[in-house]
Amino acid sequence: RGAPAPGPLALATALLAGCGGAQSALNPQGPVAASLAQTWWILFAGSAVILSLVVALALYAVFRAPDRRGHVRPGTLIVGGGVVFPVVVLSALLLYGFHVSGTTRPPGAEAALRVEVVGHQWWWEIRYEGEGAVTANEIHIPVGRTVEMRVTSADVIHSFWVPSLAGKIDMMPGSTNVQWLRADRPGVFRGQCAEFCGAQHARMALLVIAEPEADFERWRAHQRRDAVAPATAERTQGFAAFAKLGCPECHTVRGLAPGGRVGPDLTHVARRYTLAGATLGNNRPTLAAWVADAPAFKPGTRMPSFRHVDAKTRASLVAFLEGLE
Numbered sequence: 282r283g284a285p286a287p288g289p290l291a292l293a294t295a296l297l298a299g300c301g302g303a304q305s306a307l308n309p310q311g312p313v314a315a316s317l318a319q320t321w322w323i324l325f326a327g328s329a330v331i332l333s334l335v336v337a338l339a340l341y342a343v344f345r346a347p348d349r350r351g352h353v354r355p356g357t358l359i360v361g362g363g364v365v366f367p368v369v370v371l372s373a374l375l376l377y378g379f380h381v382s383g384t385t386r387p388p389g390a391e392a393a394l395r396v397e398v399v400g401h402q403w404w405w406e407i408r409y410e411g412e413g414a415v416t417a418n419e420i421h422i423p424v425g426r427t428v429e430m431r432v433t434s435a436d437v438i439h440s441f442w443v444p445s446l447a448g449k450i451d452m453m454p455g456s457t458n459v460q461w462l463r464a465d466r467p468g469v470f471r472g473q474c475a476e477f478c479g480a481q482h483a484r485m486a487l488l489v490i491a492e493p494e495a496d497f498e499r500w501r502a503h504q505r506r507d508a509v510a511p512a513t514a515e516r517t518q519g520f521a522a523f524a525k526l527g528c529p530e531c532h533t534v535r536g537l538a539p540g541g542r543v544g545p546d547l548t549h550v551a552r553r554y555t556l557a558g559a560t561l562g563n564n565r566p567t568l569a570a571w572v573a574d575a576p577a578f579k580p581g582t583r584m585p586s587f588r589h590v591d592a593k594t595r596a597s598l599v600a601f602l603e604g605l606e
């Protein structure tokens with residue numbers, strides 16, 4: 282005797298257990314995500330009913346029908362099940378679809394806050410319109426306010442998807458797609474690139490941090506500022522190494538080393554929660570490991586390995602980056 286087979290309820294529970302948390306379309310935290318989650322449940326319930334019906338009819342046909350031949354006229358079954366039923370169900374879904382797409386349409390002028398998200402292999406560039414504030418892999422938004430996301434790509438097609446807040450939208454090089462979202466409560470919501478974009482597609486994540494208006498404004502004011510000059514001897518050394526190793530060719534540090542746009546803007550990198558497309562926590566050991574050998578974490582990344590650089594210089598580089606608060 283083996284273990285008892287799991288009942289359908291246990292199976293459904295197990296399948297749905299993966300649907301909670303910070304990156305789930307079934308854990309909506311704003312109006313757009315809520316209407317999408319509702320659509321999902323309606324489709325799920327509808328398909329469950331229709332599947333049960335079809336299975337019941339199939340079982341009936343196999344086990345019972347031979348005894349009651351002629352009980353239901355085939356014509357009735359074809360007209361009812363093949364024409365009337367689909368027309369009614371599909372028309373209802375169409376009307377509901379119009380209603381839902383109304384709620385997910387961009388609000389236009391109503392959005393006070395516009396955020397531009399540019400997809401790169403394999404990270405996200407975040408720009409606040411008219412602000413000069415540029416960051417990476419982390420979008421801060423005020424709770425309860427409508428935010429317009431304008432998404433595009435610098436290289437290949439990516440897709441912007443933060444399931445708890447909104448549906449996914451493609452990021453196309455050379456054109457801009459628009460989506461709106463709103464977080465109804467504070468929290469950290471994870472997003473993920475949803476269009477295969479190369480070797481590290483799986484490691485192209487981002488965080489949306491919804492915070493109270495005052496915290497958001499404080500964050501935004503800080504992001505607008507330039508980086509401060511290195512304050513210790515080690516950090517000064519690190520800044521010299523940063524310039525000498527060619528880091529500014531790809532990375533901007535506003536106020537100290539402007540210009541580079543190939544990699545993430547590092548002006549306030551030490552304040553971010555994550556590194557490397559939200560795949561590593563941002564702390565000294567991960568920063569040091571990433572600087573030393575990024576391709577070991579993300580084969581294919583444009584960030585080169587600096588293993589050939591001596592440990593002391595690398596440590597000063599990390600100290601400099603840690604000073605970019």
Ligand code: CUA
Nearest residue numbers: 439474476478
């Ligand atoms: Cu970017 Cu997948």
